[in-house]
Amino acid sequence: MIARRHFLQAGLAVSALWGTGGVGNWSRLAAQQRLSQQDLLDFPTSGNVTLIHITDIHAQLKPIYFREPEYNVGVGDVVGKPPHVTGAAYRKLFGIETGSAMDYALTHDDFVALARAYGKMGGADRIATVVKAIRADRPEALLLDGGDTWQGSLTALRTEGRDMVETFKALGTDAMTSHWEFTLGIDRVREIVENELGYPFLGANIFDATWDEPAFDAYRMFERGGARIAVIGQAFPYLPIANPGYMFPDLSFGVRQDRMAEVVAEVRDAGADLVVLLSHNGFDVDRKLAQDVPGIDIILTGHTHDALPEPVLVGKTYLIASGSHGKFVSRLDIDIRDGELKALDHRLIPVFSDVIAPDPEMSALVDGLRAPYQAELSEVIGQTDSVLFRRGNLNGTWDDLICAALLEERDAEIALSPGFRWGASLLPGQDITREDVFNATAMSYPEAYRTEMTGETLKIILEDVGDNLFNPDPYYQQGGDMVRVGGMGYRIDITQPQGSRLHDMTVLSTGEPVDPARTYVVAGWASVNEGTEGPPIWDVVEAHIARLGTVSVAPNTAVRLIEN
Amino acid sequence: MKLTRRETIVLGFGTAITAMLPLAAGAAPEDKIKEFTGGAETVSEGLTLTAPEIAENGNTVPIEVSAPGAEAILVLAPGNPNPDVGTFRFGPLAGSQTASTRIRLAETQELVAIAKLSDGSFARATKEVKVTIGGCGG
Numbered sequence: 001m002i003a004r005r006h007f008l009q010a011g012l013a014v015s016a017l018w019g020t021g022g023v024g025n026w027s028r029l030a031a032q033q034r035l036s037q038q039d040l041l042d043f044p045t046s047g048n049v050t051l052i053h054i055t056d057i058h059a060q061l062k063p064i065y066f067r068e069p070e071y072n073v074g075v076g077d078v079v080g081k082p083p084h085v086t087g088a089a090y091r092k093l094f095g096i097e098t099g100s101a102m103d104y105a106l107t108h109d110d111f112v113a114l115a116r117a118y119g120k121m122g123g124a125d126r127i128a129t130v131v132k133a134i135r136a137d138r139p140e141a142l143l144l145d146g147g148d149t150w151q152g153s154l155t156a157l158r159t160e161g162r163d164m165v166e167t168f169k170a171l172g173t174d175a176m177t178s179h180w181e182f183t184l185g186i187d188r189v190r191e192i193v194e195n196e197l198g199y200p201f202l203g204a205n206i207f208d209a210t211w212d213e214p215a216f217d218a219y220r221m222f223e224r225g226g227a228r229i230a231v232i233g234q235a236f237p238y239l240p241i242a243n244p245g246y247m248f249p250d251l252s253f254g255v256r257q258d259r260m261a262e263v264v265a266e267v268r269d270a271g272a273d274l275v276v277l278l279s280h281n282g283f284d285v286d287r288k289l290a291q292d293v294p295g296i297d298i299i300l301t302g303h304t305h306d307a308l309p310e311p312v313l314v315g316k317t318y319l320i321a322s323g324s325h326g327k328f329v330s331r332l333d334i335d336i337r338d339g340e341l342k343a344l345d346h347r348l349i350p351v352f353s354d355v356i357a358p359d360p361e362m363s364a365l366v367d368g369l370r371a372p373y374q375a376e377l378s379e380v381i382g383q384t385d386s387v388l389f390r391r392g393n394l395n396g397t398w399d400d401l402i403c404a405a406l407l408e409e410r411d412a413e414i415a416l417s418p419g420f421r422w423g424a425s426l427l428p429g430q431d432i433t434r435e436d437v438f439n440a441t442a443m444s445y446p447e448a449y450r451t452e453m454t455g456e457t458l459k460i461i462l463e464d465v466g467d468n469l470f471n472p473d474p475y476y477q478q479g480g481d482m483v484r485v486g487g488m489g490y491r492i493d494i495t496q497p498q499g500s501r502l503h504d505m506t507v508l509s510t511g512e513p514v515d516p517a518r519t520y521v522v523a524g525w526a527s528v529n530e531g532t533e534g535p536p537i538w539d540v541v542e543a544h545i546a547r548l549g550t551v552s553v554a555p556n557t558a559v560r561l562i563e564n
Numbered sequence: 565m566k567l568t569r570r571e572t573i574v575l576g577f578g579t580a581i582t583a584m585l586p587l588a589a590g591a592a593p594e595d596k597i598k599e600f601t602g603g604a605e606t607v608s609e610g611l612t613l614t615a616p617e618i619a620e621n622g623n624t625v626p627i628e629v630s631a632p633g634a635e636a637i638l639v640l641a642p643g644n645p646n647p648d649v650g651t652f653r654f655g656p657l658a659g660s661q662t663a664s665t666r667i668r669l670a671e672t673q674e675l676v677a678i679a680k681l682s683d684g685s686f687a688r689a690t691k692e693v694k695v696t697i698g699g700c701g702g
Contacts (some may be wrong), residue, residue, distance in 0.1 A: 255618070
């Protein structure tokens, strides 16, 4: 049984470490003086096994800004439960001081001011320093990658994931699972897994669609600290639905809860002392899986990009949420004795790039991988007056900008942009480089289509996506956020069933209600349908930014949650 | 019904006859269930209906029904224009009472299966399968 003491100590350590500080009293220098690398990495080694978890880095090799969501609303049984807490509620729940470093890392409040004080986060070379420090304490520590690693940047797109594969090999990764990896196409995935990766690519729920047989290894057994540790992989369950299935036509996914129970039984029979699920299910799906499938000790969650400073205990299963984009590395020190988990110490390590020194070897590797693209990456397209961010259930300013580009550059009445949760943030006054545009758009089906849809079809699409996000049963959720709209407003009541959530759909240019019978010219991107035609979205966005010179994105008041 | 050589061999080994016997079209799902059960009560134990929570392709959704000791299992897709999927009948020598197939679903709906068990009682199982446009996860 876990000692409560461990949690208390962790909580106290965080409070003591970050101290108090009023917003606005911080300068970058003060932040640096207050925080040291040793503060961030000092962790009393305990137990006999250490796990390191990184997930959803979305190909971000360099430090970035990333604003956490203001709206991350839970439905059904998880209303108000982590990770569905934001801002002040989040600070209260975890005892985080307003304006502190952890407030900056974990909430959206005062993001711009705090970002200027505390600087960018992440970066493969800083992560390498963290990993090396942990392995200095525990040389055998297992590094587990939750996936969404090979997609999300210009260089990952150009190299078909090779830059990320090289980087994660150099970090000393022991196993991974997957989601966006498959959007490189099944042939490239097979090529990497068979010839380049050098560590297992796990997915208990990846099946051959024709023969209904497992298509990838379900788990790998590791011997560490005198214990047998089974690491089971679970890929994103809804790949062929949320992403283009034609890119991996013979594969079937799904939650496959019964299959997971079988694999857990199999690894227990094979002598596993500790069962770890390296998951890309999304947090709420994992919470339900932990309730319904006994025998999993730890779930390293992913996909929904949540970062939590403490584990969430579901029955006897610890759920760990390690954030995204390289902002955090989770460290778990585990005491395994007599075939069971006796105690667990956990730390969500924030990767403050101005505090943690870059690892020189990794810096050199990353710079070498980026060198062929450096001129392209650094080209300045324009500037922004506004903070550009992606996360939020209904909209983000990056997507408002993309929608504006689609409306204007593609001469459309209504724009649709997918509710992705990946994409770095920019601060007011920053240049927008080509790298920044690709950080928000780089993927393998970028065609910006232009088509006609009736008002009725638009309603059906929004209701469908709404149910994928707000269905009260997590197994029917796909993660992601609401499809973003331009040229249109609506209100949404997330407590209603599909077909009844959307209200007051309005054409913004006229103020008229969206007419179900009328046909509208609609522009969008990232269609999952094969044969979609149009220029790549980054060309559309770059043309728009270049034409404006400086972009300003006003707060979006056209899409709103109906508060109950 | 004409049996091929392969089906005859399968019969010889006592495996389930999984030939689909289409039901009379047009009747409402509840009427079909009454016709199958003779109006008897159904219990929730004894029958497993396995299907994906969200269909990857609504045109070919894999499903499996399993009811140890069952004589027959009726499968209905009430949200389809024709809800009748079929009835699996198991002979006395069947090694297991499990059948899997792929079905087409017109829209999101709750699939229904009813098993007639060897003691003459009936079991019922349902499973919600969502048919979605998809395309925005990530």
